[in-house]
Amino acid sequence: MFDYIILVPLFPLFGAFLNGLFGVFADKWGRKFVHAFSAGAVGIAFTVLVFFIYQKVGYPVLLVSLIPALGGFLNVLFGYKWNKTLVHGVGVGSIGLSFILSSIAFYQLIQLPVEKRFVEVLFYKWMVSGDLSLDIAFLLDPLSMVMMLVVTGVSFLIHVYSIGYMHDDPSYARFFSYLNLFVFFMLILVMGNNFPMMFVGWEGVGLCSYLLIGFWFEDDYNAYAGNKAFIVNRIGDYGFLLGMFLIFVTFHSLNYSEVFENARHVLKYNGFLATAITLLLFMGATGKSAQIPLYVWLPDAMAGPTPVSALIHAATMVTAGVYMVARCNALFTMAPVSMAVVATVGAVTALFAASMGFAQRDIKRILAYSTISQLGYMFLAVGVGAFAAGIFHLVTHAFFKALLFLSAGSVIHAMGGEQDVMKMGGLRKYIPATFVTAFIATLAIAGVPGFSGFFSKDEILWYAFSSPYGSPILWLIGAITAGMTAFYMFRWLFLIFFGEPRMDEETKHHIHESPKSMLIPLFILAVLSVVGGYINIPEALGGKSHLHHFLEPITEHAYRVEWPHYPHFLEYALMIISVTLAFIGFLAAYWCYVRDPSLVARITEKYRRLYTVVYNKYFVDEIYNATFVRGVLGSAFSSKKFDEVVIDGAVNGTGKSIYLFGALLSKLQTGYIYHYIWGIVIGVLILLM
Template sequence: MSLLALTILFPLIGFVLLAAGRNKLPEPVAAIIGVGAVGLSAIAALFAGSNFVNSGASSQVVHLWTWFNVGGLAPGISLHLDGLSLLMMGMITGVGFLIHVFASWYMRGEEDFARFFSYFNLFVASMLLLVLGDNLALLFLGWEGVGLCSYLLIGYYYQNPANGFAAIKAFTVTRVGDVFLLIAMFLIYQQFGTLHTATIVENAHSVLAGDHSLAIWTALMLFLGAAGKSAQIPLQTWLADAMAGPTPVSALIHAATMVTAGVYLICRTFTVFEMAPEVLQFIAITGAVTLLVAGFAALVQTDIKRILAYSTMSQLGYMFMAVGAEAYQAGLFHMLSHAFFKALLFLSSGAVILAYHHEQNIFKMGGLFYKNKFLFACFAIGGGALAAIPFVTVGFFSKDAILGAVWVQGQQADPLYACLYWVGVAGAFLTSIYTFRLIWVVFFGKENTPYHEIKGVTYWAPLAILGVLSTGLAYFLKAPVEKVLNTAKIPAFNIPEALEAGMHSAEYTAVGVALVGLVVGVVLFAFAYKAVKAFASTSLGAGLANICRNAFGFDSLYNIVFVKPYLLLAKIFGRDPIDGMWLALPAIVQAGHRFGSARQTGSLREYASSMALGVAVILMILIMLQIVGK
């Protein structure tokens, strides 16, 4: 069997074994199956990738069987490996394996341990199917699979009703995006006669050239599908609530992999978007607005995971801004670097949560620097990469490349991108502030909860590896990534020689503003925190904090516009008014029956009176008719 197929088959087998065993499997056995399945998948991916690179081919297709054949539509179960899917496969299996190892430590002692790893394995298999499928139908199957696993894992602690509601919310909002993706697939099949991805990419310029409005609608539907999965405005409200799941779930699904599926989809079908530049601009605007809204929201959160969730939303905004500026490779490299440092931050936060007896409020922690310097180092590296500290973190090399590309587009394509560049710079400023706030409060604030010692190789080894990958050493991955993306014909961003100096100045400006944000964070939270609390207690400060805490009220707006009307309709139609209308006829007959029965009294006097009244009424009617006739 193909090594490429084994990358999916191993976690799928792990899922079947764990699902069949469930509570019958001891924890060590379940951990070996769950972690081992993804480890074998990572090894298979390594060898498959090595063979592919050594072959010098631009792509490789492994046809397994035909899925179905209806009316000429015959999508196959075929796996497609090129530079883009190789990058995604390596990220999913590599980072996924490290998170599985950490989860075997983090979830120890939890009820339904095997159930957790069965969902985790199924997610990895679905995510690999999404990125390796050679047609949109197969991609959509994986797309729905990861959505299902996200729902199951967000609601893993289902005994708490709030977690169930969070899972339903994530499932519902992302399904809205999935409907748009389905519409895009219908439009693509109508125009191309196929869902084969390579054919779509190769022929988009010729097929969509004749109808610009259709190109716009197709690209827009694809983008809205991507926005739902990647938590971009207006479909972003689910991600923060998704933190109800166990922390390894937040690291793997809602930070490192699934939420980047939207970026992958746009880059995979980039030629469709090139036929609709207006949609590319809309994508860039959406990413910019999302990163700004998420940045303000992260400033005032108190839950450690929600802070990181909003930071994830913000970094995804940078990726969308990159692809909107046609800097696809910059966006994809930031996606890879983000997988490293955000997995590091989430797993580190999981260790912090366990160290403080499952406490997630940062203001109930404090003093961790003096208890666990390893966790501080992990947070410092991850936070530095998030804030794009220059040269020493991978975030600097990936995020600033995006801002530089957006600035270049603003100079040579559309002044709109110049405005978006400054929005991105403002987002970098906010990122530095809330990142410092998080680290300072947790590690140097007053200790409010007793510290619990944590240890174990399955705890520190994944963090150490991700920590190294989040430093500036990961810059050396940039050249190989660009090389494999070039083989996949993902366009490199063209920088005119005349704009190179200006682009570097724009990047340095972004770095400078981020460092200023760091200084502001130090001043506000290390030296002037009393003044911050005093401002927060004023009516203006409390109002602003409430707006930011609720992420500008999108949830409340959707509750008024969509949720309450839906519940009202559900209440009305739950009683089946149509069926009630048909019940009116037997009700009339029954009423007539009761009236007629009531008149059968057996009294001759009543019968005679009724007959006399009837005769009088008939005579009156006849007289009136006679008068009218004359």
């Protein structure tokens, strides 16, 4: 019987045959015709291969992560030989197929009864050693499903955008291979059914961030930024590893189901073990998700290409910490001290990072601090026990933050690489499509009613006030941060698109709108930034909280505490206050940067010292450099002496001793026969004696 797998090699062969016949007409018909043969043949063969594997495996979850890895692998091996159409065809197509398979998996999952929406797929036995038994296995449940759809969906749009943004880069294939690898490791992180699988993805996204932040490594600063991200994250990962070891010692397992099911039986509520495990895990989250004190790497991560910034901030790396805390809710709810730490760090980080957005001038660095602040909101949510609200904000943030970064990339593209917002202005007349998308994203992140950010942000603020883990102080910090967010984001918008143009005449002459490959993802993300919040309209506003109910099974093993009940009018009142604060932030930004721009100069001059402190990010990097970096270098100097005198002395001394002993024994090998005979005689006499 004919097996369609034979079509896999035949399609590329057919494409090569057609190009051989008609490629000579490339100059007449255009190279796109030749590219279409090449990309189409490989794309069809790739699709056939994927569905063949799917048919054999029987479940798409395995292929969701495998396909991006395969796409990246092909671009690494052959991308330098391929034309750009084929390179991005493989890179973008693999992520698109992954999104399609994620959608199929989602459809299959929602067909199951709510209590059975927990599917584990074993790939193979990884290792067995004593009590330790690890599998390469995947978990399909509501939480992993939400993350899979966000990661693959948003990443696909970023990949499409990259076609236009990176078109002239000489390392085009390397870029798409790194991008695919990033998505692969993020999928491993969110799809694994055990802690080691999560850790493989955890370290993988760290590696990819290093590669992509320092993508243009010829510039020393880019290489420095990549190193900084990698090293700072190693500090957090050390805590994560210790937490994982402590979990294994306590539960004799690293499988999610075994650990979470037994959490209430093995751990004592508010006990030392529960607190130690969760604080160590959260230490890893502060690094990966850029929270105080390990947030300092993320602003420098803007050194990479803009699509990388969008991918890191919206769909991959920085959301890993929030996902981890939500996944480990059974452990965190056993440790109220840790919950308080998570919520407090999140709230303080949100406020602290928002203040730094007031004075920054780099178009992407402002957005970087907004990401740190919005991640603080997410940790505030999971810290007060509102795990679904934290994931909801993760989803909406993925939409409007990807849109903000890609809009910023469109501005940079139009400005010929310029990133200083003080050298822009009036761009809404030159690039109107980009302006519309940036405006929508700004409305969403500012929490304007009707946009996605409003629903998720206000749900977090409500739980920060009403949760048994929350408090009015946490709500107040979050509400003030909402007003600050509106101020610095509208400051960003007004400085770029409003007022008189501040660029030089040559730059002004070359300003142009981005190509369709960049604009289409912007339009799609703009729609999602508006409608994305409607998947979880709260009951207080007449909705049914669909996402909240969909995610309920993930907290099945969480420690239950009684939540107080408040009337809806209190929720409405708090909502009105937060929206009012956001509106005040908008008015302040409008007055300072549109109505009376000279006001900013007067305020800056009057509070010069405060402005200097904020502009220099409170000198945190300098303090870290003076204490930790130089301290490590100082200890490295003493360690070097210890290595040279003690370690190297012992190693070299052993080598010299063996050499001298060998030289002594070598004297027995004289080459004279009578010496050897006398040796034999003496040996025999000793034996006889």
